[in-house]
Structure formats: C-alpha cells, structure tokens
Amino acid sequence: MAESSSSSNELGFMARHHFLLRRLHSLSGIIPVGVFVIFHLFTNAQLATDTYQHEVDWLYRTVPVLLLVEISLWIAIAFHAGLGLVYTFVGSKNNVSHYRYGGNWRYFFQRVTGIIALVFIFLHVATMRWHWDIFGWYTPFMVDYTLPDGQRVPMATASVAVALQSIPVVIFYLVGSLSVVYHWSNGLWTAAITWGITLSVAAQRRWGVVCAAMGITLTVFTFAALYGAMTYELNEQERMAYELYLAEGPPEIDEGEYPLPLDP
Template identity: 40%
Template sequence: MSTQTEPSFFLKHEFAIRRIHSLLGVVPIGLYMCVHLTTNASLMAGPGAFQRMVNQIHSLGPALPVVEWGFIFLPLLFHAFIGIWIAMTGESNTDRYKYTANRRYRFQRITGYIAFIYITMHVFHLHGWFHFGPWLDYIATPLGMAQFKPYNAASSLAHAMDGVFWPAFYLVGVLSCVYHFANGLWTAGITWGLWVSPAAQKRASMLCGGIGLLVGIISITAWVGALTVDPKEARIVEDRMYEAGLESGAVFDDPHKRSAPEAVESEEAETDADASAADEAAASDEKTAEPETPAAE
C-alpha cells in the first residue's frame, strides 16, 4: 500500500500564489513606492511643498489606517512572506551558469531580503507601524521609533536622519528596493506572458532598467532632501501651515502627529540664552576697548 504525502497548501496553489505575488509587487506595492519616493523628493522644493503633500495624505483622517493596511501593508506582507518562501525554496546556479539572467535572479533574492529588513525598520522607525496612542506612547516612542510627525514633516524627518547610521541604512535600503522593483517588473512581465520571446525580453530589460534608473534618481533626490533640510526653518513653515490648516479645517488636531512643543521651546530658549550671552560678551568687549579719559591736571 503506497503512502503519498499530501502536498502543502503552497504547492497545491503555487500557480495562483506566484501570480498574485507577482501582481502585488507591481500594483499596489511598486506603484506606491514610486509615489512615496516622489512625495519625499518634493523636499527639494522646500519644506512647504513637502508639507502640503503630506497634509493631502493625512486629510483622509480616520480612514488613513484602513487605506494603509488594506492597500499597502497587507499586500506588502503577503508579497514579502511569499517572496521569502520562493527565495528559500529556489536554487541559485550562478556558480555553474554565470549568465546575466542568473546573476539578476540572485541579486533579486539578496535585495529582497534587504528590502524586507529595510521596510520593516523603516516603517517602525518613522511611523511606528500602528497609529493608536498606547502603542506609540509606551512602545514605539520609548524605543526611539515613530520619529516622523506628519504635521511637522520635514523637520521631524531631518531629526530622524541624524547621525551616520540612519542615512546609510536608508540609502542601502531604498536602492535595494529600487533594484528589486525594476528587476521584479521584468520578471512579472515574463510571469504574465507580456514578453516571452528573447527579443521581447531584451527590449523589456532595457525598459525596466530605464524605469529603475529613473526611480533610483528620484530616491537619491529624496534622500539628499532629507539630509539637507534645515529643521528650524522647516518648523517655522510647518507651524504656520498647521495653524492655517486648523482654521480652515484642512488638518485634524492630533498631538501624535506633531513634534513636542516643549522641545521646540527648549531649543528656542537655548538659542535666546546663547544670543543674550553673545550680546553681553560683545558689550563687555566694547567697554574694555574704550580708551580711558585722562584725568584733568
């Protein structure tokens, strides 16, 4: 009597799962990444331009978490876990067959792992993953996460990118995502039968490479913008826009979406104290430099 092992759920539905995985990598994940990077690149036009785009996103109010989880995070998690399963069950043969396509497949796996780690930390570092108060107050914020404040978009992003580690982490991570998307776009076309012949695949390779180059330039622009913005000047613009938004009803009053005012007041107090000390020192120097009037004989 023969005993056959029942195939797993993934193997039984592998055809459909792979196609869903491929489709989600392009829409909505790839499309969202392009929009997200373009939004961040608007920093180069100034903190006001960036803040306007962020305000438009957060004008969804309570519906925003539903949109994020329904159209971004859940598809992303599905794509990530299925991608890890595909990468772990697949075999790389670049040692035996050093073809360009084989190398690209290997880089696709490597950048997939990097992208998974990067996106997990990126969302936690800037957004905290969940928007409800107790999670932010007692878990994310004490760990130094959830650094991004939507109503102080540019200034909070600039503070989050302080140091050496985070800028390097973001540069490696975002470029890995760009490669993974561009090469995945090419493989998705093969999966869905859009380019089958060698000639069509060659043309598609050039097209996807061009898309990857363009998105890479946008991502580096966003990265440079985050590193070069002046947080103090940005905070002035953001606060002005926030007050105007409250009056017009364009923004919602949510303390979790703003940087702590006491931190700003402390910085301003320190600045005022430094300015006062400098004025006193200058006055003292002027007094010392005044020539003494000779006494009348």
C-alpha cells in the same frame, strides 16, 4: 485515473497551486505595493524642492482612507513577503558560483534585496510610524507640533531632515531604498514573463529597457530626498518643537483634522 488522483493528493499545497500563487505573488508586488513605492519615493523627492510639507498636508487633509490604504498595504506586503521567503529558502537554487550569466545573478540579487527590503520596511515603519525606540534608534515623524504658546509648527520636513542627517540612518535608508527599487524594477521585468506578456527574447529586452528606466527614475527620487533632507536647516521653532517632542512625547492630536501620522 485513480493513480493520477492519488498522485495529485500527494503534492503539497504550493505544488498544487503553483500557477496561481506565482501570479498572485507577482501581482501583489505591483499592485498595491509597487504603486505605493512610486508614489512614496516621488513624495519624498519633494524634500529637494521645499514642497514636501505641502504634499504631506495635502495627503493628510484630503485623503479620507489613509487607514484603509495602510491596512491593504500591510496585507499585500505580508502575502508577498511570506510567499517570497518560501520561494527564497525552499524554491530552486541559483548557481552563481558555477554559472555566471546575467539572469542567474539577477535572480540572486532579487532574493537578497527582497530580504533587505523586508527588514528595511519593518524598521523604517517601526521607528517613524509606530515611534518605537529600537536600541536608541528613534526617528519619529510629525506632521506638525503645537508649541506651549499655541503656535502650530509644520514639522514634516524638519522631522525627516533630523532623521536623515544622521550618517548611520542615511546608510540604512540608502541601502534599504535601493534594495526596494531593484527588487521592484527587476520583479516588474520577471512579472511580465510570469504573466506570459513578454515571451520572446526581443520583447524581454524591450521591456527590460523600460524597467531599467523606471528603476533609474526611482533611484533619482531616492537621492533627491537624501539631498533635500541633508541640506535642510531647522529654524528656531522647528528645533524647539522637536526637542519638546523628544522630552515630553507626542502632543494631543485633533483627530478630526489629522489622522495618526504615517511614515514619510
């Protein structure tokens, strides 16, 4: 008994709590992060239907807990990404050069897309949400803008369109978004195994079809958003508002009506 206890103490924290950490890792990728990804990409897809501004206005006017949602998301992302990086660089190694079976390739791309997704999320939020200028890359998001004459111009669609009408940004957004989609869809499939839901090969195959369908749907949302943004033409007021924003910085915002803007 004493020898068993000593052996347990010699194990690291990760090894002692492997069962719990694996399940918390998969759960954090589904709730709240995965749920947000679905909602986020669906909202962005409204750029193709000219209802994006309406969706953003609804979100900012009717959801009183946006800051709480953002904080919970960052906590979940930090936990999921931190543990994911440990599993990526310290965990078991895949051998795609020797064993080219599908499961091994899925595991390899799960790790690669996880790293790409992490970089994408950081840069996406930093340039649009925090309004950072990273090496000249500056794509701020605005809900609206008040012109000097007092006219309030809706700017949600216009500011996203300006960002996504740049070829480098389009490439970055496409690679980043599709990495997020693959990482989430494949992670959803493996989560069912981790939680003991799909133990048989037949069950895994059926669940794989469902996960693939969800991945394809989110991919359609991604391309719909790109199409809507790239084909959008700014009117005179939107162009003036955007130029004034870049020249003068953000205007004073009535926080009683709008909270600080989140990324689109």
